[in-house]
Amino acid sequence: MTDNPTTGTWSAPGRVNLIGEHTDYNDGFVLPFAIEFRTAVALQTRTDGRIRVTSSFSSDAAEVAVSDLAALFPDRRDEVPEWARYPLGVAWALLEATGVDVASVPGVDLSFSSDVPVGAGLSSSAAIEGATASALNDVWGLGLDCVSLAKVGRRAENEAVGAPTGIMDQMASMLGRADAATFLDCRSLQTESVDLGFAGAGLELLVIDTKVTHAHSTGGYRERRASCEQGAAIMGVPALRDLTVDDLARAQELMDDVTFRRVRHVVTEDQRVLDTVETLRSAGPRGIGQLLDASHASMRDDFEPSVAALDLGIDPTRAAGAIGARMTGGGFGGAAIALIDHSLVASVTAAVERAFADAGYATPHIFTVHPSEGARRDV
Numbered sequence: 001m002t003d004n005p006t007t008g009t010w011s012a013p014g015r016v017n018l019i020g021e022h023t024d025y026n027d028g029f030v031l032p033f034a035i036e037f038r039t040a041v042a043l044q045t046r047t048d049g050r051i052r053v054t055s056s057f058s059s060d061a062a063e064v065a066v067s068d069l070a071a072l073f074p075d076r077r078d079e080v081p082e083w084a085r086y087p088l089g090v091a092w093a094l095l096e097a098t099g100v101d102v103a104s105v106p107g108v109d110l111s112f113s114s115d116v117p118v119g120a121g122l123s124s125s126a127a128i129e130g131a132t133a134s135a136l137n138d139v140w141g142l143g144l145d146c147v148s149l150a151k152v153g154r155r156a157e158n159e160a161v162g163a164p165t166g167i168m169d170q171m172a173s174m175l176g177r178a179d180a181a182t183f184l185d186c187r188s189l190q191t192e193s194v195d196l197g198f199a200g201a202g203l204e205l206l207v208i209d210t211k212v213t214h215a216h217s218t219g220g221y222r223e224r225r226a227s228c229e230q231g232a233a234i235m236g237v238p239a240l241r242d243l244t245v246d247d248l249a250r251a252q253e254l255m256d257d258v259t260f261r262r263v264r265h266v267v268t269e270d271q272r273v274l275d276t277v278e279t280l281r282s283a284g285p286r287g288i289g290q291l292l293d294a295s296h297a298s299m300r301d302d303f304e305p306s307v308a309a310l311d312l313g314i315d316p317t318r319a320a321g322a323i324g325a326r327m328t329g330g331g332f333g334g335a336a337i338a339l340i341d342h343s344l345v346a347s348v349t350a351a352v353e354r355a356f357a358d359a360g361y362a363t364p365h366i367f368t369v370h371p372s373e374g375a376r377r378d379v
């Protein structure tokens with residue numbers, strides 16, 4: 001270890017999921033893309049073997065010896081502030097994944113700043129994880145590739161934070177590419193970049209952040225996941241990925257109505273992801289509107305993680321001329337997306353704001369996003 005500190009800045013983006021909701025932890029297909037909102041981490045090494053995390057978005061800081069991370073996670077995670085469990089959890093999961101000797105890696109100061117909206121379903125957590133994993137992978141000389149870093153992020157989220165999420169967000173944040181979505185098979189973790197061509201077709205992707213915040217470490221998300229596992233067990237398959245639309249009639253005979261509808265959403269959603277990829281390739285982005293709409297209907301009626309504010313964000317976009325619209329992310333609050341003509345940004349925004357005001361909701365935050373690059377070293 002030298003006395004000269006290493007410094008640098010790394011960043012990773014949030015993501016929007018174009019389609020493929022609640023399919024990732026069922027070993028299925030997803031089609032997210034990284035967005036231009038990013039979390040950056042400025043890193044400086046230190047010689048005392050400790051790791052300290054601070055941020056512009058919380059007044060709480062946390063500091064722990066790198067050699068104590070193994071004792072902290074997962075059992076004693078409550079000892080650090082909630083946001084700090086993400087970066088410290090990533091440091092812990094990196095050590096676990098590589099088995100590197102803790103005495104051989106330098107301590108670090110990590111200072112975070114972010115413009116990814118929190119609680120909006122745009123994966124602010126994956127952005128923190130991706131930035132941290134990329135920075136420590138470089139500075140600790142671990143040599144992990146992007147997929148391994150995404151897995152580390154998921155482990156941190158599952159075990160250090162306690163949210164039973166899948167791997168979509170971390171993969172989208174690590175692997176994003178300008179103008180393209182990441183088509184991911186969540187079983188094999190194979191990815192393909194799929195050109196979106198929004199700009200060329202004169203389209204914008206509008207995000208409607210309802211400001212109804214969500215957290216996946218509690219309640220509904222966990223319950224939905226359990227229903228999916230139960231559905232797979234009843235059908236005798238390892239995961240719902242192993243079913244097709246043709247299996248649904250038998251599923252309906254074997255399951256209670258709620259479990260069946262959860263299963264039907266996942267099975268049909270996997271097919272919609274495949275159809276969306278196919279349509280983007282053969283017809284371009286103007287062809288995917290019905291698939292987005294069908295995904296939303298399936299979430300609303302079968303999977304039911306939606307809240308009234310999300311439907312309120314979607315119905316007026318359609319009336320104002322959107323090509324397609326759906327909620328994005330885990331649900332239970334968060335954001336909706338609408339694919340619209342560039343010329344309609346102002347009128348669709350106004351229509352949604354009016355609908356929220358009429359229903360007595362707080363003004364939503366509405367903005368466009370563009371498919372952007374994944375995690376990287378900036379400086």
Ligand code: GLA
Binds near residue numbers: 020165168
């Ligand atoms: C959250 C989780 C993801 C995924 C989505 C739902 O964003 O972090 O792993 O399950 O919900 O598609």
